[in-house]
Amino acid sequence: MQISPWIKNAIRIIAFLLVLLLAVLLTGHYLMPHSNRYLSGYTAGGILGENFDTIDVLVMGDSNAAQGISPMEWYTQNGVTGYTYGSGWLSVYNIYYRLKSIYEEQSPKVVVLCTDTVYSKKGNETYLQSAIGDIADELLPLLRFHDNWKELTLSNLLEQHDYSWRDLNKGYTPITDVAACMNTTYMYDDGSGSEYIPMEVRFYMDRIVRLCEEHGSALVLVTMPATSWNHARHLGILEYAEEYDLPYIDYNLTDWEPGIEWKTDTPDGGSHLNVLGARKVTAALGSYLMANYDLPDHRGEAGYEEWDADALTYTQNMQELVAKNQENADYQLSVLGESVQN
Amino acid sequence: MSYNSFIYLFVFLGVVWLFWALLPQRWRPAALLGGSLVFYFVTAHRFIVYVLLAALVSWGCGWMLTRLDELLAETRIQLPGPPEKKALKQKVTALKKATVTAGTLLLIGTFVAVKYLPFLARSFNAFMDRMPWHLTVTVPAFVQPLGLSFFSLMAVSYIVDVYRGSCKAAPHYWQVLLFLSFWPHIVEGPFDRYGALSPTLLNPPKPSYRAVTFGVQRIVWGLFKKVVIADRANMYVKAVFDDWTKYSGAAVVAGTLLYTLQLYAEFSGCMDIVCGSAQLFGVPLAENFRQPFFSRTVAEFWRRWHITLGAWLREYLFQPVIVSKPMMKFGKFCRTRFGAAAGRNWPVWLGLFVTWVAIGWWHGAGWSYFVYGLYYFVLIVLGEIFEPLLLQRMPALARWRETPAWKVWQMLRTFVLVNIGMLIFRANGLRAVLDMVASLRVPYTSSLLIKLDARDIGVLVVGAVLLFVVDFLHERGHHLREELAAKPLVLRWAVYVLAVLLVMVFGAYGDNYDPAAWIYAQF
Numbered sequence: 114m115q116i117s118p119w120i121k122n123a124i125r126i127i128a129f130l131l132v133l134l135l136a137v138l139l140t141g142h143y144l145m146p147h148s149n150r151y152l153s154g155y156t157a158g159g160i161l162g163e164n165f166d167t168i169d170v171l172v173m174g175d176s177n178a179a180q181g182i183s184p185m186e187w188y189t190q191n192g193v194t195g196y197t198y199g200s201g202w203l204s205v206y207n208i209y210y211r212l213k214s215i216y217e218e219q220s221p222k223v224v225v226l227c228t229d230t231v232y233s234k235k236g237n238e239t240y241l242q243s244a245i246g247d248i249a250d251e252l253l254p255l256l257r258f259h260d261n262w263k264e265l266t267l268s269n270l271l272e273q274h275d276y277s278w279r280d281l282n283k284g285y286t287p288i289t290d291v292a293a294c295m296n297t298t299y300m301y302d303d304g305s306g307s308e309y310i311p312m313e314v315r316f317y318m319d320r321i322v323r324l325c326e327e328h329g330s331a332l333v334l335v336t337m338p339a340t341s342w343n344h345a346r347h348l349g350i351l352e353y354a355e356e357y358d359l360p361y362i363d364y365n366l367t368d369w370e371p372g373i374e375w376k377t378d379t380p381d382g383g384s385h386l387n388v389l390g391a392r393k394v395t396a397a398l399g400s401y402l403m404a405n406y407d408l409p410d411h412r413g414e415a416g417y418e419e420w421d422a423d424a425l426t427y428t429q430n431m432q433e434l435v436a437k438n439q440e441n442a443d444y445q446l447s448v449l450g451e452s453v454q455n
Numbered sequence: 456m457s458y459n460s461f462i463y464l465f466v467f468l469g470v471v472w473l474f475w476a477l478l479p480q481r482w483r484p485a486a487l488l489g490g491s492l493v494f495y496f497v498t499a500h501r502f503i504v505y506v507l508l509a510a511l512v513s514w515g516c517g518w519m520l521t522r523l524d525e526l527l528a529e530t531r532i533q534l535p536g537p538p539e540k541k542a543l544k545q546k547v548t549a550l551k552k553a554t555v556t557a558g559t560l561l562l563i564g565t566f567v568a569v570k571y572l573p574f575l576a577r578s579f580n581a582f583m584d585r586m587p588w589h590l591t592v593t594v595p596a597f598v599q600p601l602g603l604s605f606f607s608l609m610a611v612s613y614i615v616d617v618y619r620g621s622c623k624a625a626p627h628y629w630q631v632l633l634f635l636s637f638w639p640h641i642v643e644g645p646f647d648r649y650g651a652l653s654p655t656l657l658n659p660p661k662p663s664y665r666a667v668t669f670g671v672q673r674i675v676w677g678l679f680k681k682v683v684i685a686d687r688a689n690m691y692v693k694a695v696f697d698d699w700t701k702y703s704g705a706a707v708v709a710g711t712l713l714y715t716l717q718l719y720a721e722f723s724g725c726m727d728i729v730c731g732s733a734q735l736f737g738v739p740l741a742e743n744f745r746q747p748f749f750s751r752t753v754a755e756f757w758r759r760w761h762i763t764l765g766a767w768l769r770e771y772l773f774q775p776v777i778v779s780k781p782m783m784k785f786g787k788f789c790r791t792r793f794g795a796a797a798g799r800n801w802p803v804w805l806g807l808f809v810t811w812v813a814i815g816w817w818h819g820a821g822w823s824y825f826v827y828g829l830y831y832f833v834l835i836v837l838g839e840i841f842e843p844l845l846l847q848r849m850p851a852l853a854r855w856r857e858t859p860a861w862k863v864w865q866m867l868r869t870f871v872l873v874n875i876g877m878l879i880f881r882a883n884g885l886r887a888v889l890d891m892v893a894s895l896r897v898p899y900t901s902s903l904l905i906k907l908d909a910r911d912i913g914v915l916v917v918g919a920v921l922l923f924v925v926d927f928l929h930e931r932g933h934h935l936r937e938e939l940a941a942k943p944l945v946l947r948w949a950v951y952v953l954a955v956l957l958v959m960v961f962g963a964y965g966d967n968y969d970p971a972a973w974i975y976a977q978f
Contacts, residue, residue: 122664129948136952140960154966245461259960260967263910 141255144262147269149276153211154200155179159280160215163196164416168219169408170195171330172284173212174227175203177337181386182225183285185427186395188420191403192410197284205230205317206244210251212321216328223406224330225398226321227337228350231314240311281423287388287431289438291445293376294383299340300347300365307348315353322357331406336363338373338394340383362401364394371397376449377442388431388438456498457973458642458728459681464674467494472735476662483659487637487736488629494638495601502600506641509562510632513610516558517617517624517631523547523554555618559611566607569597574820601976602641604817608767610635613649615771622650630657637738639729643722643975645743646763652738660737669936670734675954676925677727682962684918685721688713689971690906690963692881699887702905703894707878709903715877716919719747722761722975746926751865753834753872764817768810777806800839808832818880819977823888827879834872914961 145152152158157179160168170193172182177199184195196219198211208230215221234243250257310318325332334354336342342365354361362369371393375383378390386394402408411417412424456463471490475483496503527547534540576594583590613631616622625631633656634649635641660666695702695710702710723744733740741763750756757765776782782802790798815828846852855861882888904912928935939947964970 118664125664126667129951132948133952133955136956137959140956144960242460242462245466249461255959257965259962260965262960263908 137253137255141253141258143270144258144265145254145274146258146261146264147272147274148278150278152276153198154203155286156280156282156284157198157200157203157211158276159278159284160196160198161218161276162279163219164419165218166220167411167417167420168194168196168221169411170223170225170402171212171215171219171221172197172199172225172227172335173203173208174199174225174337175230175233176201177229177339177385178227179284179286180288180380181337181391181394182227182398183287183391183395183431184283185281185285185424186392187399187402188283188412189424189428191399191408192412192414193399193403193408194411194417194420195283199227199284199286202233202235203230204234204243204247205314205321206247207251209317209320209324210248212324216324220328221330222408223333223402224325225333225335225402228334228346229337229339229342231310231318231350232308232346240313244313244317279419279423281427281430283423285391287391287434288380288385289388289434289441290380291377291387291438291441292380292382293445293449294340294379295375296340296383297375299342299383300344302344305345307352308343308345310349310353318353322359332359333402334359334361335398336361336365338364338371338386338390340375360405362398364397369397377445387441388434389442392435456494458725458732459678464678468732468735472662472667475659475736480659480661483736484630484633484657487656487659487738488633491633491636491638491641495636495641498642499601502598505565505600505603506606506636507632509565509606509610510628510635512558512561513613513635514625514628514631516554516614519554520551520614520617521624523551551618555614558614562607562610562614566603569599569603571816571820572597578822602643605644605646606635606641608771609640609646609649612646612767612771616648616650622648622653625649625653633657637733639733639738640740643725643729643973644761644763645726645729645741646767647741651741655738663737665940666734666737668940670731672936672951672954673727673731673734675951675958677724677729677731678958678962679918679954680720680724680727680922682958682964684915684922685717685724686968686971687907687911687918687963688717688720688915690911690969692717693969693971694906696881696883696887699882699891699894702899703897704899705903706899706901706905707891707894710905711874711878711881713915714881715874716915716922718877718881718974720918720922721971721973725973725975746930748870748873748923748926749866749930750869751862752838753831753869753876754838756869756873757831764814768813768817772813773806773810776809777802782806804836804839807835811835821884823879823882823885826885826888827876830876830879911963918961 146158149158149161150156152161155176160171170184170187172178172184172195174182174197178197179199179201182197182199184193184197187193187195198215200207203211208226212224234240238246322332334350336347336350342363347363347366350363351361353359364371364373373379373386373390373393378386378393380387412421456467458464467490471486474489475486478486492503495506524547527544530543531540534543572594573596576592580591610631613622613634617624625634630653631649634647634652637647637652637656640647692710692714695706696714699707726740726743730740730742743762743764745759745762747756747760750759782805785805786798786802789801793801811828811832812825813828814831815824815826818824818827878891879888882891907915925935939950
């Protein structure tokens with residue numbers, strides 16, 4: 114049988130692409146970090162070190178989540194296990210794929226999606242460019258971990274990956290610096306209406322909603338306090354939450370305000386929260402979760418011994434961190450010429 | 456939409472190619488025009504108006520020139536005698552000159568107004584500040600549309616070529632629009648000529664396996680140069696040149712060498728990507744580089760570096776200037792007052808001066824770009840003056856010049872001179888140039904690993920060696936893609952897979968690197 118040149122060339126191209134894909138996947142595998150500590154920014158990768166099906170509340174978000182929600186607070190007070198999977202510039206696309214892989218090991222009852230990621234994108238990229246780049250990063254590990262060639266040596270090239278590292282703070286990164294923010298009117302309603310959620314982002318948010326439904330997790334939308342947020346964005350997320358009948362908490366609004374003091378509770382002029390701010394938001398979110406969801410107390414339970422031990426160390430560490438943060442806050446207030454608040 | 460972005464490489468090129476390949480032959484140029492307009496609109500939004508108008512002006516001028524020729528031909532035969540015919544021809548010639556002048560002035564005027572007006576006003580005001588009378592002018596600052604320096608000059612070349620009869624005028628507006636807006640050459644060139652490009656652009660060949668594979672290979676090689684070499688070197692270069700007061704001695708030398716490497720890898724890499732992109736559609740763009748670092752003189756360097764800019768300026772600026780009436784008069788004046796050699800050389804040098812200043816200022820509105828052009832003008836003129844003198848003093852030099860050692864010495868000398876030019880070109884103004892040159896005497900005692908670690912430097916060294924080897928083989932007349940295509944399939948595929956992996960693994964992209972904008976796109 115005579116094969117037409119077109120079909121012959123098409124077969125050749127497809128065969129080459131398959132060989133290339135195989136080579137890309139194989140190289141990506143060898144370039145993946147040897148420890149889960151370095152799988153993602155902050156300490157998000159630590160979730161892979163937790164025992165299967167031990168996390169009840171999973172927080173997904175960017176740096177605002179990583180620096181703003183400390184799940185170990187919930188464990189020390191209520192015995193509820195949680196993990197903050199937060200990393201700098203994590204997008205909705207990244208979150209979808211990471212959540213999908215987390216579901217392979219965990220079955221969280223509640224998933225908290227931090228909404229700062231909905232409107233954030235790097236530099237002057239368009240939303241489409243950002244989507245394509247992030248999705249490609251997730252599908253081809255080589256793109257995400259390509260720079261790890263610098264860590265490779267002949268001795269560690271064939272070493273087994275060890276993904277058993279656990280994070281004592283459960284994904285939370287405490288920051289004790291203080292840099293006051295004087296802009297407290299960022300949520301002013303200028304009457305411009307809601308900000309449109311880009312089509313690509315919305316598509317992936319829908320996929321996250323469906324993924325949570327399929328796994329039986331309740332999804333809660335939460336906006337962390339940050340002065341980069343605004344009323345139009347709040348309305349955009351509110352409309353989305355109403356459309357899908359999802360609970361939505363915006364900690365920038367007075368209705369939900371956890372008591373953030375912008376002169377002392379931020380390390381960088383309002384972009385993120387420090388330890389003082391994070392404790393307030395964590396407490397407020399914890400109260401909401403305990404009141405609205407049936408979350409078991411695991412303290413003293415068999416299989417959670419490591420959590421009990423971690424909780425003790427965490428409590429000791431936090432005392433020092435809170436004291437240090439308070440000291441910095443007092444100094445900041447004195448610089449601003451205000452009376453020290455307790 | 457950047458040429459090295461995912462969206463360009465994997466979405467835009469793929470979609471446009473499919474449209475192009477699936478459409479009937481006569482509709483294929485429509486796919487190219489659609490792709491070009493989408494590319495420009497997505498990248499530069501409302502500034503697409505500039506391209507549409509530039510195409511309208513050049514098409515209008517071309518139409519007018521053709522119509523005048525037709526009128527001349529139609530009317531001439533009806534005229535009774537030679538005096539009437541001559542008078543009509545003079546009239547038509549004057550009208551044609553007026554048309555080409557008006558079109559060129561409109562295009563160049565827009566180009567100058569948008570790109571140079573604020574600089575001219577700034578310079579004028581600075582000059583006036585030193586005068587006893589104070590006069591200040593204010594001008595509006597326009598945003599420079601993407602590729603203005605390229606499509607404006609290509610539009611001028613179209614009008615002049617039609618006027619000179621080197622190419623036929625396009626009968627339809629869309630044909631000129633496609634030529635000017637064709638996405639592979641609108642951002643960084645090359646400066647293509649309508650006569651050379653239109654046959655394949657307007658009547659593209661059938662899709663072919665060879666064109667696709669060769670095009671993709673060239674794109675991957677371009678990506679290697681841009682993403683692995685240029686973007687990595689950029690981090691070092693940016694640190695040294697943006698904060699030049701912190702660095703001296705070896706750091707400035709390393710920064711300058713790396714800038715030369717960066718600019719060459721980036722600009723020639725961009726040409727590989729755009730020529731590869733056009734090759735996918737069977738369109739051969741003009742080549743802009745021919746192993747420039749194998750040049751033995753700076754004049755030769757400029758015949759091998761940014762070839763199409765040099766060719767454009769030679770054809771549409773230098774040659775018209777030296778054959779212009781004032782220049783003829785100047786030559787005559789020099790000959791009578793200073794002798795035959797002056798009459799022969801000085802008009803040419805004046806023409807060269809105008810051309811080199813234009814090359815300098817084409818790159819940007821600033822005095823450092825003027826000095827950059829002047830630097831090469833001085834080097835070339837000094838070479839022309841001293842070479843005969845040196846040959847007169849050292850007759851043995853004529854024999855030595857053909858020895859390999861002398862050729863290598865000339866290449867090294869040219870390389871050093873080009874690097875000095877690069878320092879002038881990249882430094883943040885003339886003050887920075889002087890500071891950086893002065894700092895060369897001060898030893899740099901800190902680590903030379905600036906913004907890059909030893910592994911990154913290793914990649915740059917290996918990348919530069921690879922670049923050199925490929926250029927060396929091209930210089931020796933090898934056609935690497937053709938030669939590779941003749942090798943067994945396993946070897947070919949191994950090379951292709953390795954090339955893609957090298958770009959993906961060693962590319963300077965992602966969280967640890969700053970994405971660097973295309974340098975020539977800013978000109």
